[in-house]
Amino acid sequence: MKTLVLVEHENGDLKDATLSAVTAAASLGEVHLLVAGDAGAAAVAEAAARIAGVGKVHLAEDASLAHQLAENVAPLAVSLMEGHDAFVAPATTTGKNIAPRVAALLDVMQISDVIAIEGEDTFVRPIYAGNAIATVKSSDAKKVLTVRATAFDKAPREGGSGTVERVSGAGDQGLSSFVGAEIAASERPELTSAKIIVSGGRALGSAEQFHQYIDPLADKLGAAVGASRAAVDAGYAPNDYQVGQTGKIVAPELYVAVGISGAIQHLAGMKDSKLIVAINKDEDAPIFQVADIGLVGDLFKLVPELTEKL
Amino acid sequence: MKLLVPVKRVIDYNVKPRVKADGTGVDLANVKMSMNPFDEIAVEEAIRLKEKGVATEIVVVSIGPAKAQETLRTALAMGADRAILVQTDDNVEPLAVAKILTKIAAEEQPGMVILGKQAIDDDSNQTGQMLAALLGWAQGTFASKVEVEGEAVSVTREVDGGLETVRLKLPAIVTTDLRLNEPRYASLPNIMKAKSKPLATKSPADYGVDIAPRLTTLQVREPSKREAGVKVGSVDELIDRLRTVGVIG
Numbered sequence: 046m047k048t049l050v051l052v053e054h055e056n057g058d059l060k061d062a063t064l065s066a067v068t069a070a071a072s073l074g075e076v077h078l079l080v081a082g083d084a085g086a087a088a089v090a091e092a093a094a095r096i097a098g099v100g101k102v103h104l105a106e107d108a109s110l111a112h113q114l115a116e117n118v119a120p121l122a123v124s125l126m127e128g129h130d131a132f133v134a135p136a137t138t139t140g141k142n143i144a145p146r147v148a149a150l151l152d153v154m155q156i157s158d159v160i161a162i163e164g165e166d167t168f169v170r171p172i173y174a175g176n177a178i179a180t181v182k183s184s185d186a187k188k189v190l191t192v193r194a195t196a197f198d199k200a201p202r203e204g205g206s207g208t209v210e211r212v213s214g215a216g217d218q219g220l221s222s223f224v225g226a227e228i229a230a231s232e233r234p235e236l237t238s239a240k241i242i243v244s245g246g247r248a249l250g251s252a253e254q255f256h257q258y259i260d261p262l263a264d265k266l267g268a269a270v271g272a273s274r275a276a277v278d279a280g281y282a283p284n285d286y287q288v289g290q291t292g293k294i295v296a297p298e299l300y301v302a303v304g305i306s307g308a309i310q311h312l313a314g315m316k317d318s319k320l321i322v323a324i325n326k327d328e329d330a331p332i333f334q335v336a337d338i339g340l341v342g343d344l345f346k347l348v349p350e351l352t353e354k355l
Numbered sequence: 356m357k358l359l360v361p362v363k364r365v366i367d368y369n370v371k372p373r374v375k376a377d378g379t380g381v382d383l384a385n386v387k388m389s390m391n392p393f394d395e396i397a398v399e400e401a402i403r404l405k406e407k408g409v410a411t412e413i414v415v416v417s418i419g420p421a422k423a424q425e426t427l428r429t430a431l432a433m434g435a436d437r438a439i440l441v442q443t444d445d446n447v448e449p450l451a452v453a454k455i456l457t458k459i460a461a462e463e464q465p466g467m468v469i470l471g472k473q474a475i476d477d478d479s480n481q482t483g484q485m486l487a488a489l490l491g492w493a494q495g496t497f498a499s500k501v502e503v504e505g506e507a508v509s510v511t512r513e514v515d516g517g518l519e520t521v522r523l524k525l526p527a528i529v530t531t532d533l534r535l536n537e538p539r540y541a542s543l544p545n546i547m548k549a550k551s552k553p554l555a556t557k558s559p560a561d562y563g564v565d566i567a568p569r570l571t572t573l574q575v576r577e578p579s580k581r582e583a584g585v586k587v588g589s590v591d592e593l594i595d596r597l598r599t600v601g602v603i604g
């Protein structure tokens with residue numbers, strides 16, 4: 046099988062989620078990559094060609110591809126699918142935006158959020174917020190998948206000797222345009238690839254207290270910061286911090302849940318973490334059913350003490 | 356403009372799904388069912404656009420069993436004008452849902468179709484994007500803000516890095532994220548009024564769409580269980596344990 050993997054990149058950086066998608070695709074067969082972008086994309090393609098196990102890298106460089114608009118990227122991907130059997134994208138917001146558009150144009154039913162590949166046509170994916178795990182077999186001639194990054198090891202960034210081949214995009218479809226973005230720059234590790242995460246919930250009470258209590262603990266641990274939906278909805282933390290069924294899926298070495306009750310939608314995003322620590326004043330909070338280490342008490346007292354003593 | 360809002364009947368988000376013992380699926384017998392939460396947000400957004408004078412009519416559509424009528428009535432009670440039930444007891448995959456919606460869009464000529472970003476049962480997150488592809492329209496997925504400006508709509512999207520704003524030519528597809536709005540509850544008088552709002556019943560065959568599934572479910576199983584761990588009595592004990600396991604130095 047020949048697979049085409051969509052490369053996720055931003056400001057010239059090739060994102061880790063791509064590396065997991067490469068590993069997933071490699072279990073299906075030959076791995077080719079698609080780098081779509083504007084002038085900076087050539088450098089990304091060079092980096093992509095060095096990923097272990099990669100064959101050809103298709104590079105499409107065009108102003109209309111600058112912001113990965115699905116309307117412009119999808120027809121490009123579809124044109125390359127003539128020579129490929131599977132399209133694989135990481136289950137990031139970019140991948141989730143583009144892959145179904147590609148699938149529909151190919152008249153293929155996509156398999157979302159794949160966590161294991163059992164054969165050329167058989168895939169495992171969570172449903173119902175991860176409360177059930179389904180094994181599905183696809184009868185479509187070509188496969189379109191999005192893959193969950195936490196479920197596949199990252200392919201090494203070096204060791205490959207792929208070749209870069211330029212392809213032309215379908216141009217600007219004239220349907221959409223990029224207006225602007227508010228992307229928070231942070232010194233902290235990225236949530237989805239961090240080894241340690243400290244997450245805060247509704248109990249933090251305000252944005253000020255969220256920063257005051259969560260940030261120093263995260264800094265001490267060199268951790269990324271996450272949040273529950275309730276904390277995001279209340280404006281204590283930005284939307285990109287949300288961990289859960291409909292937010293980010295994480296699986297760090299250590300996940301510290303502070304003042305988070307443990308609703309199924311939250312657990313869906315973090316219960317594959319290696320070690321879970323929960324701090325909650327309610328000893329019956331559901332988070333304790335998945336926590337390896339629980340500490341019952343008032344976070345406003347316990348978190349500063351923990352930060353201090355670490 | 357007219358707005359089309361597809362709504363799906365799904366397990367209520369407060370219910371913990373249970374896998375059937377025979378491994379064929381999730382047990383939905385006698386389980387509380389509700390409108391997919393993201394679709395409530397979609398209906399609410401449509402109503403707000405109508406209240407602002409941007410939209411003139413809101414048509415809600417559901418593809419599913421006879422009971423999906425209840426979901427449509429809920430949407431009508433919230434403030435939608437008219438409903439279409441495409442009735443089937445079969446499991447309809449997102450691709451087939453998108454094909455049926457394509458046909459309905461061709462008939463109804465909406466200025467926008469507002470969908471949920473994801474149905475909380477299959478967690479596919481596909482239908483809106485597929486519909487956009489089949490119609491050849493622009494898509495604004497995971498929306499936290501929607502502003503119609505003449506012949507275009509500006510959509511702020513919740514993306515992994517933060518927020519992104521795109522401008523889409525109309526007609527367009529929008530899919531909702533959690534922060535777009537807070538859906539209203541239907542008042543009792545509106546629930547009564549909704550009973551007499553028009554609801555047309557159709558079948559997938561009426562639209563000439565083949566809904567045969569492309570995926571066969573071979574097995575549905577429980578996720579691996581996590582055992583509850585220990586409770587520690589103090590911060591010192593917590594730090595001790597973390598050191599023992601080696602996650603902190």
Ligand SMILES: Cc1cc2nc3c(=O)[nH]c(=O)nc-3n(C[C@H](O)[C@H](O)[C@H](O)COP(=O)(O)OP(=O)(O)OC[C@H]3O[C@@H](n4cnc5c(N)ncnc54)[C@H](O)[C@@H]3O)c2cc1C
Pocket residue numbers: 245246247248272273274275276287288289290291292293303304305306307308309310311314324325326327330342343344345368392393475
């Ligand atoms: C469609 C849909 C999608 C959703 N997606 C997500 C998602 O992706 N991610 C997500 O997280 N949620 C999601 N949710 C929301 C989810 O159902 C819960 O509402 C949410 O996770 C609750 O957040 P929380 O635990 O911070 O708040 P709460 O449930 O209010 O819990 C607060 C906790 O803090 C504890 N507490 C209070 N004060 C203190 C104190 N001083 N010290 C210590 N502990 C204290 C309380 O005992 C309680 O357990 C979704 C819901 C829906 C309907």
Ligand SMILES: Nc1ncnc2c1ncn2[C@@H]1O[C@H](COP(=O)(O)O)[C@@H](O)[C@H]1O
Pocket residue numbers: 361362363364391393394397416417418419447449452469470471472473474475477478479480481482483
């Ligand atoms: N059977 C259905 N009937 C009506 N709308 C649906 C149906 N299935 C999916 N949708 C719409 O598509 C969105 C995304 O669903 P999905 O792609 O299944 O995650 C939902 O939030 C609904 O708006």
